[in-house]
Amino acid sequence: MRLIELIYSTLISEVNRSDKSISLISKWMPSINASSYKQITLAKKFVNLVKLNFDKNFDYKAYRKLLTSLRVKLNLFENNLRIKDYQSINYSNLSGKSLKKYANAFSRNDFDKYNDFINKSISDSNNLNANNFFAYEIIEHAFYDINEAAAYWINMKKIVVQKTQIFYQCVILVVLWKGCLYTIQWV
Incomplete structure (x- = not known):
């Protein structure tokens, strides 16, 4: 549980940071809307654990928006490849x-x-x-x-x-x- 709390608190603290010195954790977190069933399952497990233990209002939509905002801050070149x-x-x-x-x-x-x-x-x-x-x-x-x-x-x-x-x-x-x-x- 401590790992889930650490990951969640890191993601939340990085959203509120204005500088670009954020970690790559959001890049490697599993996405809810991925094409891989395994990745979707892991993402849903993470969201459910956070919702159950730390934040009752945290849902799939909030998680997706959280990752999206952090990935935009990171300016990942893979996104440029995709588009x-x-x-x-x-x-x-x-x-x-x-x-x-x-x-x-x-x-x-x-x-x-x-x-x-x-x-x-x-x-x-x-x-x-x-x-x-x-x-x-x-x-x-x-x-x-x-x-x-x-x-x-x-x-x-x-x-x-x-x-x-x-x-x-x-x-x-x-x-x-x-x-x-x-x-x-x-x-």
Whole structure:
């Protein structure tokens, strides 16, 4: 019950906030009017639990309006994709995974702007956000676009160096040498 209360209080407090520094909780909350039966069921359970325990006036309509207002504040690029408003998308704000996932849609519907962004990003690898990539995903991406993958790789190396300098005390090195497993721990 404490989790439901925490989520509900977070949603309510973020509606009343005027600044744009709100969390992504509203993005990931299940929608009442979704196409997925599972998501609708989860949303209804959440609303019913809130109504039963915290707010007697909270209903499906209030929940839907609450999520809608928060999602508008977040200015989610997925909404721009849904309404096919590609001109409003700022590619430099997107994560590397989002760029990779929607690359075909971007190049098909906003070819000039997207290609300009990619070409600038390849020359200046700081524009490509590789924060949430694993190394194998970048290598996989190299089969499709070697230059873009190289830019992600350079950016990922910078991130690893920064994080290693911060967390160097928590590193465990695992070495497999001639069938023997050795671990070295720096504390």
